[in-house]
Amino acid sequence: MNGRQRLGWLALALVLAGALVVGVTGDSGPPTSAERAEALSRQLRCPTCQGQSVRDSNAPAAEAIRAEIRRRVDQGEDDEEILAYIDGQYPDSLLLTPPRSGLGSLVWVLPVAGLVVAVAGLVMVFRRWRAAPTPEVSDDDRRRVAEALGGEQ
Amino acid sequence: MSAALGSAGVMLGFVASVLGVLTLAAGLRQRSRTGQDRDSGLGLLWLGRSFAWLVLGGALLATVAMQIALVTHDFSLQYVADNGSRSTPLLYTVASMWSALEGSIILWALVLAGFLAAVVRRFADRAHDPLVAWATLTIFAVAAFFFALMLGPADPFTTMAGAIPADGPGPNPLLQNHPLMAIHPPMLYLGYVGFTVPFAFAVAALVTGRVGEGWLAATRRWTLVAWGFLTAGIVLGAWWSYEVLGWGGFWAWDPVENASFLPWLTGTAYLHSVMIQQRRGMLRVWNLSLLVATFSLTILGTFLTRSGVLDSVHSFTESPIGPWLLGFFGAVVAVSLGLIGWRGDRLRAPGHIDSPLSREGAFLANNVVFAAFAFVVLLGTVFPLLVEAVNDDRISVGTPYFNRMTMPLGMVLLFLMAIAPVLPWRKASGELLRTRLQWPAWAGTATVVVAVLLGARGLAPLVAFGLGAFAAAAALRQVLLAARASRRRGGSVLAGVIGRTNGGMVVHLGVVAVAVAFAAASSYAASDEVRLAPGESATLAGHTVTYLGMNEPVRSSQKTVFSARVAIDGGQVYEPALNQFPNATQTIGTPSVRTGLTEDVYLTLVAGPDQADDPAVIGVIVQPMVVWLWIGGGLMALGTVLAAWPGERRRRPAAPETGAGHEDDHPADDDRAGRDGADRVAGRDADDDDSADAPSPAPATVGSP
Structure with missing residues (x-):
């Protein structure tokens, strides 16, 4: 490969790396409680629906869980605690992410x-x-x- | 009346299918016995194929009978009593044929009979050819199974046992709330069922031992057509879900969606790897396996979504159709694998791939990734059933799992999409790659820079945008070079998008649009529910929504519509609504969307006010680039048509072109270039012209009896 081409690819790599670094580190700080609550509601299955998440469902049960998540997020509980608590309230698991053990x-x-x-x-x-x-x-x-x-x- | 007519149609279809199988089998037997005598068995083969028209007649009769019963509200039919209603508008009444199990089997049988008749017509001049006869026989056998379903566990023409009701509940409210329901399922079925044709030819190739490339050439367009319809069906389904379900999403990794996506994945893998076989004569077992997988996944998908097995592993025997479909799936897999094993010696191909850095190498990598993708989707879909069967635990495998597992695979596919089109067959140097990829790589980099400057954050979406632009630029490069090459030869610039390779590039552009839109919409969605009194406003992601008040409810016999008036950014007024159907307890929402090229604002009415001046709850979702999902879907369909379009390769020049044979000189014309002596395997024609399938023995069949 000639010198000019090599220089071209080097420049490309530098520009790309720079842009990605800015794009990844320039993240807009820690998530707000609304964002956290939304992310959590995507992790749980709506107990009364067919294959919808708590976030996507308008069923009363899903609305109740959304409210509960919001309340606990505002109280400062961490994500794991909230998921574990809500999951424990129902006989079948609501977690949409399958377990990592067993x-x-x-x-x-x-x-x-x-x-x-x-x-x-x-x-x-x-x-x-x-x-x-x-x-x-x-x-x-x-x-x-x-x-x-x-x-x- | 309809019941008798319909049952007669089903019976006609079944009997004609069985007779088709038997007659063709007898004709084939006679031919193979007498061997060289050209005329033996011909009469039977001609007779056998004409049963296809009776099968089509039977399917049409059943369809017409069901439609008459639905449209005239003949509630003496169980199916109409369960799924029809006098208040349902005509369009949804017609569409309710595919809103429940029994009716959708009629649609399946109709589409299959249509494909059967088309095959018989298309190959009329080759009716004596055992390959065609065996393929037709296979389709007859599949048709016999589906008609048998309607005679047995899924009889659409069962009459009411007790008193005939005066009215019915109508289809599920979700299925009568958007006109897309009238076209999405038929599209999907055209795709699903269309894969029966290449599957049948694969079986025929195995049985006759003509496992060379002839059958591939014969089925190339059939496979493309099936794939195109399946693609369109899936995208229309996503669109329907966006327009109807009211959560702003378009894909939920729901088992029904996965069932349609699985054959798409293996079918897409096949469309790529088949090119290695046509060009190099390799990967025969793999290609056959992909076709078998695609066809059996359509059956498995129907089993999963129609048998009730997904509610619980223990409930699938409640619907009698479950064991039938599972049994058929098992039979298809067993017979196909048996045939592949039996023909194993002939399937071994002599060639080898010279370098991973070649078109073949990229296609192989593509196949590994597509296979892994399909495996993840299949495993995730059936895993809860497996766990429940083993230890009675009920777990869910949902969107977080599928997103996490498939995202890296999707990225690798985008990357391969960028480099494969610039790679020549056989072998490439790093130098060549660096030269050809320079501008596509800069296009990708520039896209990342622009995205960051516009405020996009997060590694995954940025990488997706960059790779998307990289792949799009590589596809555009191919299209432009092909157009230029065509113009130099005095042809039309339009040739740049016609033919397998170039049409395929248009499909690639569509895939890029879908992938980038998917990444953007799922990474940068903002959503909120706001409680607004009339005149109040709320702001989300830079958009102001103002609730103006409710409209007067609109009552029809089908439903009552409560709609709100909501202004977006002080401009046009949108009217999200809630629909109350007479026979449903829950209300169904109708979202109202301001669609834009860069951003959609999606409004739903979550809860209407009790009194006129009370506040209403409005759902607001702002998502970027959603419209590009539908544009991308359209591009994919267009590209499929262009790829199947008879290109200028049909009008082959009499004398070989000078200079042809070096891929590197003609990067854009590689369907013809590079076919020098080294690339041609004796007796095997890499041309994909349908008529080029003369039954010339491929080397692998030398020495066969």
Whole structure:
């Protein structure tokens, strides 16, 4: 690569890194209590609906939970406490994020494991391809070709 | 009357499907016995395929009977009594055929019969070809299953056992509140069911042993059409949910949505990896598996969403259709895997991929990521069932899980979308990549800078914007180069967007629009609920909403509408509403949205006032870029049409072009360039022209009996 092109890519990397640093660190301070309450309400399932979160539902139960979250956020409880408290009020778990321990953790582990295996397999296949550039022709193949050619003559 | 007519239609469809299977099987058997005799079995093959028209007739009869029953409010039919009502407007009455299980199976059968008839018509000149005969037979078999469903567990024409009611409840209020309900499900079904055609040809290729590239060429446009409809159906579904459900969202990772998304993911992976097979003759097993996966996921999705299994693992046997669909799913998977295993020796392809840094390499990576994406979505959807089955615990897997797991995969896909179009086949140098990607990379960087200057914060959305622009620029580069190359040859500039590669780039632009809009809307949404007395205002994310008062309620036989008048930024007045349906306890909201190219302001009436002067509760959601989801969806549909458009490759020049053969000289014309001797495998034509599927033996079939 020539010098000008190298300089171009270097400049690009610097500009990109600079913009990302500003974009990530320039975050607008800690979340307000309304933002916290909204984020928490996205983490919980509405107990009386089909597959809607507390934030997305207008069912009375969801409204009650939203009010409860808001009250506890204003009291200064931290996120974990609030989620645990509300989740404990209902017989079935309301947490939309599956647990990270026990049987539930499989839902996190399996895709990652699968991806690792797939990528490793791909790397191995490429290695093998590189090692064996031409396909091997067995005697059996030669015989078949000869037969096929012989049949036509 | 309708019941008799409809049942006759279902019976006709079933019998004709079974006869189609049997006749074609007999014809194929005769042909394979007598071998070289060209005329043996031809009569039976001709007869067999003509049953397709009877199947179509049966499906049409059932559809017409159901529509007559719905429109004339014939409540002697159980389905009409459950889903129809005299007060429902005509459009939703027609659409209520697909608002519940039994009716939607009629739609499925109708679409399938339509595809069957289209296949029979399209391949009329190849009716003697065992590949076509086996494919037709497979579609007949699938059709027989769906007609059998209507004879057995999902009979739409059951008559009322007791007294005939004077009126019915009508469809679920959510399904009669927006006209999109009339087109979204049929679109989705056209996509879902359309994948039966490539699946049937895959089965036919395995059975006949003609696992070369001929069947791929034959099904290329069919697959594109199915994919295009499925894409349009999914985007329309997201739009419907945005316009109706009232929470400002468009995608909730709901099992029903996931069921439509899963075949889309594997189908998209297939559309890419199939190009490796057509060009290089490789990945045969993988491509067959992707088609099998796509088709069986449509069945599995129907099972998940229609059997009630998602409410609880233990409830699925309550609806008799569950075991049927699960059994069919199992049979499809077992038969397909069996066939792939049986043909394993012929499926082994000789080639290998030279370098990961090549078009093939990028497609392979794309496939790994798409497969991982599909696995995450499938696992997340069925995981609560698995856990419940194992230890009776009930857990939820919701949006936080899906977002966290799929976001990195989406980013990688955007990145691959940027680099794959500039990569040549076979092998690329880093130098080439650096030269070709320079301007797309600057476009991405500039986008990040502009986004930061405009106040966008947070790593994930910024990376998504940058990668989106990177990918969009790479797609535009391809389109511009193709247009320029076409003009130089004296052709039209429009050729820059026509054909598989170039049309595909238009699809890519649509995908970028959807991805960027998704990232922006979900990262920078602001929402609030405000309690306002008439004349009061509230401010959210720089927008002022003023509650002006309520309109007079509008009463019709279908529903009563209570709407509020709300001015946005002191300008135009919007009217979010609540609808009270006579047969529903809960009110259904109708949001009112100010749509803009950069930002939507979304208003809902959460609670109306008790007295005229009391305050009302107004929901306000401000989200950037939502409209680009729909624009992107439109671009994807347009690009699909362009990709399927017969391009100028059909009018092939008689003499080979001079200079063709070096990808690097013709980066934009790579469907033709690069097809030099090294790229061609003897006997295999990489052309994707539908008619190029002469049954010439591919090398892998040499020596077969």
